[in-house]
Amino acid sequence: MVPMAQAAATSPPDRHARRRARTRAKLVAAARELFSAHGVDATTIAEIGVRADIAHGSFYNHFSTKEEILAAIFEDTLAGQLTRLEERRAGIRDPAERVAVAHRHLLASVREDPEWGWLIVRLPLPHTVLAAVLGDDAGADLRDGLAAGRFRVPDPVVALHASGGALLGIMVLILEGGAGPDADSAHAAGVLRMFGLPPAEAARIAARPLPG
Numbered sequence: 180m181v182p183m184a185q186a187a188a189t190s191p192p193d194r195h196a197r198r199r200a201r202t203r204a205k206l207v208a209a210a211r212e213l214f215s216a217h218g219v220d221a222t223t224i225a226e227i228g229v230r231a232d233i234a235h236g237s238f239y240n241h242f243s244t245k246e247e248i249l250a251a252i253f254e255d256t257l258a259g260q261l262t263r264l265e266e267r268r269a270g271i272r273d274p275a276e277r278v279a280v281a282h283r284h285l286l287a288s289v290r291e292d293p294e295w296g297w298l299i300v301r302l303p304l305p306h307t308v309l310a311a312v313l314g315d316d317a318g319a320d321l322r323d324g325l326a327a328g329r330f331r332v333p334d335p336v337v338a339l340h341a342s343g344g345a346l347l348g349i350m351v352l353i354l355e356g357g358a359g360p361d362a363d364s365a366h367a368a369g370v371l372r373m374f375g376l377p378p379a380e381a382a383r384i385a386a387r388p389l390p391g
Contacts, residue, residue: 203241205231207255210248215297219245256295260288267390268316274324275376279367279385281317282346286363287389289350296354300347324374331375342370363389 209230213222242248289296324330332338352358371381
């Protein structure tokens with residue numbers, strides 16, 4: 180016979196817990212939609228409650244601030260982005276190809292989920308979020324490429340930030356409908372040229388099929 184304490188620990192969530200989880204999910208979905216459309220600063224907590232169709236005070240049963248619900252949004256979405264990126268880069272050893280895949284992955288994600296893309300570009304510090312998505316691998320790829328002689332840049336910090344700024348610009352171009360289907364590869368090739376690869380080699384690496 181299963182002890183009562185163990186049975187309680189392994190039993191399905193009670194009705195209250197399920198209702199609470201549903202309400203939290205509705206708040207997160209509503210905030211994601213509003214932040215994407217208008218930005219974090221221009222969205223009020225009251226608007227999130229209205230969009231989620233819950234009482235205004237219920238927001239504070241789950242989150243204290245807009246920043247807290249924003250963190251929850253990224254906890255849900257960034258984990259998936261990082262996992263998908265690592266799956267795509269598994270087995271790739273060339274730093275140049277790793278950089279190209281990372282940038283093309285993010286642009287492909289924006290095409291697949293424009294709401295997520297608008298959320299990123301409308302944040303007060305989008306570079307910080309992109310750094311979180313790319314993780315420490317972005318800097319590591321650049322350092323590995325420099326050590327191997329694949330990359331040649333006078334200032335790695337400036338090069339890394341410049342590539343992130345270019346990425347944000349192409350994200351906006353895609354979201355506004357101004358980028359063609361080859362923009363992802365063209366951007367990746369541009370980043371590789373920025374890192375010192377010859378143009379022909381950069382174009383060849385950036386044009387390879389995106390894994391996965």
